[in-house]
Amino acid sequence: MKKWIPIASGLLAGFVAATISFADFSTSTNNQAASGSTKSDAEKVYVPFGEKDDYYLFASGGHSGQMFIYGVPSMRHIRTVPVFSQDSATGYGFDEHSKKMMGGYTWGDLHHPAFSETKGDYDGKYMFATDVGNSRAAAMDLETFTVKDIINVPNTSGPHCAAFVTENTEYMFLPTRFAVPIGSDYKPLDEYSQQYRGVMSAVTFDQNQEKLNIAYQVALPPWSYDLSDAGKKSSADWAVMTTYNTEEATTNLEINASQADRDFIVLFNWKELEKMVAEGQYDEVTGQKMIFPEKHKGGIYLVPVAKSPHGVDVTPDGKHFIASGKLAPSMTVFSFDKAFEAVKNQDFSGERNGIPILKYESVMEREVNPENALGPLHTQFDDKGMAYTTMFISSEIVKWDPKTGETLDRIPVQYSPGHSVAAEGDTVSPDGKWLIALNKIAKDSYLSVGPSHPESMQLIDINGKMKVIQSSPVNPEPHYAQIIKADKIKTIEVYPKDENNKLATYKQEDAKIVRNGNEVHVYGIAMRSKFIFDAKAKRPDVIEVNQGDKVFIHLTNTDFDEDITHGFAINSYNLNMEVQPGQTNTLEFTADKAGTFPLYCTNFCSALHQEMTGYFLVKPKN
Amino acid sequence: MKAKKLSLLSSILIALAAVLVVLSLYFPWWQMIFFAPQYPEGLNIIVYPNKLEGEIDIVNGLNHYIGMENFSEENFPELAYLSYLVIGLAVITLLTAILRKKSVLYGLIGLFIIGGSLGAWDLSRALRKFGTNLSPTAPIKIDPFVPPLLGHNTVANFVTESILGYGSYFLIAAFILLLIPLWKDRTR
Ligand SMILES: [Cu+2]
Numbered sequence: 001m002k003k004w005i006p007i008a009s010g011l012l013a014g015f016v017a018a019t020i021s022f023a024d025f026s027t028s029t030n031n032q033a034a035s036g037s038t039k040s041d042a043e044k045v046y047v048p049f050g051e052k053d054d055y056y057l058f059a060s061g062g063h064s065g066q067m068f069i070y071g072v073p074s075m076r077h078i079r080t081v082p083v084f085s086q087d088s089a090t091g092y093g094f095d096e097h098s099k100k101m102m103g104g105y106t107w108g109d110l111h112h113p114a115f116s117e118t119k120g121d122y123d124g125k126y127m128f129a130t131d132v133g134n135s136r137a138a139a140m141d142l143e144t145f146t147v148k149d150i151i152n153v154p155n156t157s158g159p160h161c162a163a164f165v166t167e168n169t170e171y172m173f174l175p176t177r178f179a180v181p182i183g184s185d186y187k188p189l190d191e192y193s194q195q196y197r198g199v200m201s202a203v204t205f206d207q208n209q210e211k212l213n214i215a216y217q218v219a220l221p222p223w224s225y226d227l228s229d230a231g232k233k234s235s236a237d238w239a240v241m242t243t244y245n246t247e248e249a250t251t252n253l254e255i256n257a258s259q260a261d262r263d264f265i266v267l268f269n270w271k272e273l274e275k276m277v278a279e280g281q282y283d284e285v286t287g288q289k290m291i292f293p294e295k296h297k298g299g300i301y302l303v304p305v306a307k308s309p310h311g312v313d314v315t316p317d318g319k320h321f322i323a324s325g326k327l328a329p330s331m332t333v334f335s336f337d338k339a340f341e342a343v344k345n346q347d348f349s350g351e352r353n354g355i356p357i358l359k360y361e362s363v364m365e366r367e368v369n370p371e372n373a374l375g376p377l378h379t380q381f382d383d384k385g386m387a388y389t390t391m392f393i394s395s396e397i398v399k400w401d402p403k404t405g406e407t408l409d410r411i412p413v414q415y416s417p418g419h420s421v422a423a424e425g426d427t428v429s430p431d432g433k434w435l436i437a438l439n440k441i442a443k444d445s446y447l448s449v450g451p452s453h454p455e456s457m458q459l460i461d462i463n464g465k466m467k468v469i470q471s472s473p474v475n476p477e478p479h480y481a482q483i484i485k486a487d488k489i490k491t492i493e494v495y496p497k498d499e500n501n502k503l504a505t506y507k508q509e510d511a512k513i514v515r516n517g518n519e520v521h522v523y524g525i526a527m528r529s530k531f532i533f534d535a536k537a538k539r540p541d542v543i544e545v546n547q548g549d550k551v552f553i554h555l556t557n558t559d560f561d562e563d564i565t566h567g568f569a570i571n572s573y574n575l576n577m578e579v580q581p582g583q584t585n586t587l588e589f590t591a592d593k594a595g596t597f598p599l600y601c602t603n604f605c606s607a608l609h610q611e612m613t614g615y616f617l618v619k620p621k622n
Numbered sequence: 623m624k625a626k627k628l629s630l631l632s633s634i635l636i637a638l639a640a641v642l643v644v645l646s647l648y649f650p651w652w653q654m655i656f657f658a659p660q661y662p663e664g665l666n667i668i669v670y671p672n673k674l675e676g677e678i679d680i681v682n683g684l685n686h687y688i689g690m691e692n693f694s695e696e697n698f699p700e701l702a703y704l705s706y707l708v709i710g711l712a713v714i715t716l717l718t719a720i721l722r723k724k725s726v727l728y729g730l731i732g733l734f735i736i737g738g739s740l741g742a743w744d745l746s747r748a749l750r751k752f753g754t755n756l757s758p759t760a761p762i763k764i765d766p767f768v769p770p771l772l773g774h775n776t777v778a779n780f781v782t783e784s785i786l787g788y789g790s791y792f793l794i795a796a797f798i799l800l801l802i803p804l805w806k807d808r809t810r
Contacts, residue, residue, distance in 0.1 A: 527683065528683055528684075528686075559680075560679060560680070561680045561683065607687070607762075608687070608761055611761075
């Protein structure tokens, strides 16, 4: 017998045994190879109970006036934060602080959320948003996910292309969508070009006082300002925004604002504008420091762009800005360095409304026109600097290389994406894991709810070849969103005791009702499971006033315990507020209705929540 | 014949016991942890010789449902003077180390045993008082109960766990240090 036979059969037997023992014969249908992961789509978005999402998604709620918070990748809705609209779930817009902030408005059109930044990266401290409906800006604290300040911005109407913050949150700029006369005074539309202005506001946020403030304004020409982005790194002192209706049309804009072959990108140096203001190069109008570019020259330039541009986005390295055509089916890559060079050499092709125009050819780097891709709107970036542009009309997202213009990948979405958002996709260091398409239409995607369908967000895995792996119906309108790493946000569990707060009552025996003429101040306590308004009264949970009294209810939640929130509502008085653990909140109103009105805790707090009640008695005037 | 003095090593061990007694003041002596479905992380009552720590307010807030009196430092007058007693004990221990007399050591050990028993009795008295003196008007009626000095107990939806703190272990260690000289300097 040949010597090799036993050796070979031995080896073979060993191999067979090993295969039987260790090989996996299950018929795995692993077709995920392309995406570079062995996880199925379901596994990628499944966040098991006990674990948490990797990212927060802050999505603007458009005309709901609210901000919607989701977890990514699960796409679970975590919280609705009321910003510009009343919200009875949290008593927002009823308690004194939020009522004052809202200043009589009951709704808003929340656009473009923006995180506070440090060195061009999200720092997880604040979220800003603007109101196109009533020209306001708001700042939300990310320790409590509550709005701390809202500012009214005079001289503008509808800050659509805001908020966008500069690299270290020095400013957020609020350019107007609708041009109006200074002070929104009455002026005939025949005098549009002379009397109307597209004012842009430089708003600051004082993080210690948690206060928004207008530093200065710029009286730009009466055009519509659409979208914007701040520079990064070498372009950090600069910002860009798109503008249309340079035709200065005053009616039927659909036609009349779509005539000029070229509109503009406004390129401005905010450091220079800041200097001009410091040197007094401004006019004082309606209480604001107003720069008039035709009078106070410098810092502002126009870059010609294909007509009616929409989005303009700065690349993560800060070297380029990309404008999307909307009506011209292409993206244009511009170079900051080339623009700076042209500014330095005064290489202008002329002036428009007193602002120098840079030559298109001397700033433009390349035009990118993926085949049959229509309606490019907004661009986000991944960790390799690749661009992802939403195509509104052809309902897809196109991945392309800003350095070469080469189309790399495309994926259909359902349907009509406006913005999209990549994980930290507008910072100096995008994460490059997820992209979410914010779709305007979701027809036939979900169970029918009648003629008006929900809008949708679609989660796209961008590791490797793009793939839609999750779709979520959402409240109107997912306009723009930002995604932040979850570990950047440090929330608090309870409000710390503030012994300096004269409105707070921490000890039960200190609860009291103080009358001052026809003003009644209640210093009360909400705790599991009762109210104490007057510790010494026969019925500590009763407030009795006279008809016509001005009533202040300062309520402190003395349950310094995670998640024990109380509510406070008075029957038939259209009043309702929330007091979070440790918080003191105030309700202010006139007791104009005489009668007996039960009051109760609205926020389920404990087994005896149902018993957490009392009476509000209003003695009639005789 | 006069009793021989305790050895130098024994004296050092006794001095070390004095140090441990003082050290125990800075650590909790006893601790009770409350677990419930909505408090999987546990709520603590931590007893130091001179203060209470932990989520006392939250525990009190929950205990009011069963009509239990509030835990507070006012409810434990012992906390006002216990640390002085402990310092006194440390001083006596140090003196014992200096005197190096066996009879004094016997006395000291006796003192430790009496003090320890009194402490345990006081704590169990407090536990009995809190667990059995429930308000008759409480929203939730439960049978009176006495949580153990050490070990588990279940009350309503809460499981309590009573354990010793580092301070108590230091005291026990000190006591053992006092016993060693008895064995080491035993008369053959
Ligand atoms: Cu309540």
